[in-house]
Amino acid sequence: xxxxxxxxxxxxxxxxxxxxxxxxxxxxxxxxxxxxxxxxxxxxxxxxxxxxxxxxxxxxxxxxxxxxxxxxxxxxxxxxxxxxxxxxxxxxxxxxxxxxxxxxxxxxxxxxxxxxxxxxxxxxxxxxxxxxxxxxxxxxxx
Amino acid sequence: xxxxxxxxxxxxxxxxxxxxxxxxxxxxxxxxxxxxxxxxxxxxxxxxxxxxxxxxxxxxxxxxxxxxxxxxxxxxxxxxxxxxxxxxxxxxxxxxxxxxxxxxxxxxxxxxxxxxxxxxxxxxxxxxxxxxxxxxxxxxxx
DNA sequence: ATAATAAAGGATACATTTGTCCTTAATTAT
DNA sequence: ATAATTAAGGACAAATGTATCCTTTATTAT
Numbered sequence: 001x002x003x004x005x006x007x008x009x010x011x012x013x014x015x016x017x018x019x020x021x022x023x024x025x026x027x028x029x030x031x032x033x034x035x036x037x038x039x040x041x042x043x044x045x046x047x048x049x050x051x052x053x054x055x056x057x058x059x060x061x062x063x064x065x066x067x068x069x070x071x072x073x074x075x076x077x078x079x080x081x082x083x084x085x086x087x088x089x090x091x092x093x094x095x096x097x098x099x100x101x102x103x104x105x106x107x108x109x110x111x112x113x114x115x116x117x118x119x120x121x122x123x124x125x126x127x128x129x130x131x132x133x134x135x136x137x138x139x140x141x142x
Numbered sequence: 143x144x145x146x147x148x149x150x151x152x153x154x155x156x157x158x159x160x161x162x163x164x165x166x167x168x169x170x171x172x173x174x175x176x177x178x179x180x181x182x183x184x185x186x187x188x189x190x191x192x193x194x195x196x197x198x199x200x201x202x203x204x205x206x207x208x209x210x211x212x213x214x215x216x217x218x219x220x221x222x223x224x225x226x227x228x229x230x231x232x233x234x235x236x237x238x239x240x241x242x243x244x245x246x247x248x249x250x251x252x253x254x255x256x257x258x259x260x261x262x263x264x265x266x267x268x269x270x271x272x273x274x275x276x277x278x279x280x281x282x283x284x
Numbered sequence: 285a286t287a288a289t290a291a292a293g294g295a296t297a298c299a300t301t302t303g304t305c306c307t308t309a310a311t312t313a314t
Numbered sequence: 315a316t317a318a319t320t321a322a323g324g325a326c327a328a329a330t331g332t333a334t335c336c337t338t339t340a341t342t343a344t
Contacts, residue, residue: 001143001233001235002235004237007236007237008237010235010236011236011237014248088143091143093152094282095144095146095149095150095153096282096283097284103278103280103281103284104277105282106272106275106282107275110263111263113259114256114259114263117256117259121252121253121256125252130248130249133248133251135246138240139245139246139247139248140236140248141238142238142239142240142241
């Protein structure tokens with residue numbers, strides 16, 4: 001469905017939401033170990049999310065990444081968007097540029113319902129909700 | 143959702159199903175123009191499908207690609223499978239290798255329903271059904 | 285048989301994605 | 315102030331996906 005980069009972005013964000021606070025920031029090594037992702041690559045991804053202010057970071061001792069409470073209320077769609085993968089949720093399954101009610105591809109009638117459900121899912125679930133779903137340490141790791 | 147290769151594979155197969163017969167085979171140029179795909183790349187893809195005998199081909203004058211009637215009855219999932227993209231339909235949204243009822247990712251409960259619908263869609267729709275859905279020449283082209 | 289035609293196959297080029305490393309900049313503890 | 319720490323940023327490497335071209339092989343029409 002999504003690229004590796006987006007998968008890592010989602011896992012990292014949920015992990016940070018669950019395990020960090022202003023007084024307990026998380027380093028990139030800790031994060032990448034926790035979500036089982038390549039460290040340097042994950043660092044790049046967090047840079048993207050930080051620049052868009054979806055997550056926060058501070059350098060230096062006791063620095064690291066964390067989430068503001070307001071950010072935790074954001075729908076997870078925001079992350080997907082920030083990673084430039086929103087099109088995955090609304091483009092034509094067959095890859096047509098113009099696929100609509102007016103000019104539908106042969107799968108349009110059926111697939112549009114699934115697209116709607118996908119969008120609804122990612123629009124309604126917040127980062128916090130998903131963080132709350134994390135049961136074990138493995139829930140983001142394997 | 144799917145790779146370009148798989149999108150072309152699906153469009154090409156549906157187009158061939160609709161427009162060819164044993165006595166009217168379709169050349170690669172005609173096909174790639176009809177579905178608006180890069181000709182040589184599409185040729186490679188049809189080679190894959192031909193080798194798996196999902197579509198048929200003959201070289202030489204009046205040669206080209208066509209579909210046996212029995213192949214038209216195959217679920218479109220067969221094409222996805224042949225292109226090595228079946229995992230797209232059943233893997234974890236967050237990219238976890240092990241994501242199940244027993245050890246779920248934070249999105250599992252919700253996403254599994256969508257996965258089921260996706261699978262059901264691609265398992266139930268046959269190539270022929272989709273060919274019948276093609277209304278205009280643009281239905282596979284833009 | 286021969287020439288023409290069309291797919292098959294191999295080699296290669298280009299683009300994008302994924303992943304790593306090293307230096308710089310910012311922050312903090314001392 | 316200084317040293318230690320941690321993210322940011324730039325450069326690069328590797329892997330994969332996309333696309334093109336050229337030669338070979340199979341088939342058919344003549």
